Amino acid sequence: MKIQLAAASLLIAAGLSAPAFAQPAQGSMPLSEILATIEAEDGFGYFDDIEWDSDGYWEIEYYRADGAKVDVDIDPATGHPR
Numbered sequence: 001m002k003i004q005l006a007a008a009s010l011l012i013a014a015g016l017s018a019p020a021f022a023q024p025a026q027g028s029m030p031l032s033e034i035l036a037t038i039e040a041e042d043g044f045g046y047f048d049d050i051e052w053d054s055d056g057y058w059e060i061e062y063y064r065a066d067g068a069k070v071d072v073d074i075d076p077a078t079g080h081p082r
Contacts, residue, residue, distance in 0.1 A: 022054050028076035034058060037079060038072075057082055 024031075031050070038044060038060065048069075049061040057073040064070060073082040 022056075023052060024056075024058075024076035029079045031058065031076075034074055034076070034079050035060075038062060 035047065035050070038047075043064045043066060045063040045065045045067070047060065047062045049059070051059045053059045053073065055073075057075060059071070059073055061069065061071050074080070075082055
């Protein structure tokens with residue numbers, strides 16, 4: 001994500017137009033609410049990576065307290081896994 005933002009900043013500074021970044025539709029659940037739901041799960045450890053997918057889902061990677069890695073795609077409209 002930082003690389004994408006840096007690239008967009010360079011394009012703007014050079015006078016070029018940056019590509020439009022996809023984002024959840026207006027009225028979707030706030031990401032903070034989706035993350036809070038995951039954090040409330042028993043055995044939650046920590047988030048490792050959170051990205052917006054061009055398919056229209058939040059890609060969330062986190063670890064449980066026991067070290068198990070979890071990858072989940074969340075629908076921003078419902079907050080439920082795909």
